[in-house]
Amino acid sequence: MFKKLLYSKFVKFSLKILFSIFYQKKYLQGKFFDAKRLGWYWCFIGLKSRLWGANRNIPWPVNPNTIISNPNKIHFDVDNINIFQTPGCYWQNHDGNIYIGKNCWVGPNVGVITTNHDIHNPSQHVEGKDIILGDSCWIGMNSTILPGVVLGNNTVVGAGSVVTKSFPNGNCVIGGVPAKIIKQL
16 A cells, blocks of 8 residues: 555656646646646647647646637636646637636637727727636536626536626526526526
8 A cells, every 4th residue: 555655646746747847837736636637648638739839838738729828817726727628719818817716617619708809990909808707617618708708606608608798696507699697596
């Protein structure tokens, strides 16, 4: 038993040393690196895009098919690193911050967008607005969250929804184009 425990700690320590060459150490911890160990797999899978791909400047493991425009403007708990492993997501935050609460889930092909084109001059962008996702939010597949949206705790966004306005009270299921409250939780 002692050998197994020692080996486990040794392996974890070795992986942390190895991957800290490529990712910041503060992101190599939390529930996905302890009990579940998926974090080490995500580190390995994301390594190619970290070295040669679009995610070279992202300091945490990211799915190779996920795009993050500015990692310095995304604020999240390390236990939520799983949301960046979902393929096809687009985290566009050139001009605004994205705040993500604890225990959130994000489906494939979700777009979180803090700024948009000017409707009078598409070659220009309007001023960005922050997006806030409260604790325990669940964003369904193929959904889009637009600039300035605030989703309160326990908000579920149905698949394929376009969220154009805030639902700060949370505890609801929203869906549709544009999204509206479908059910209170």
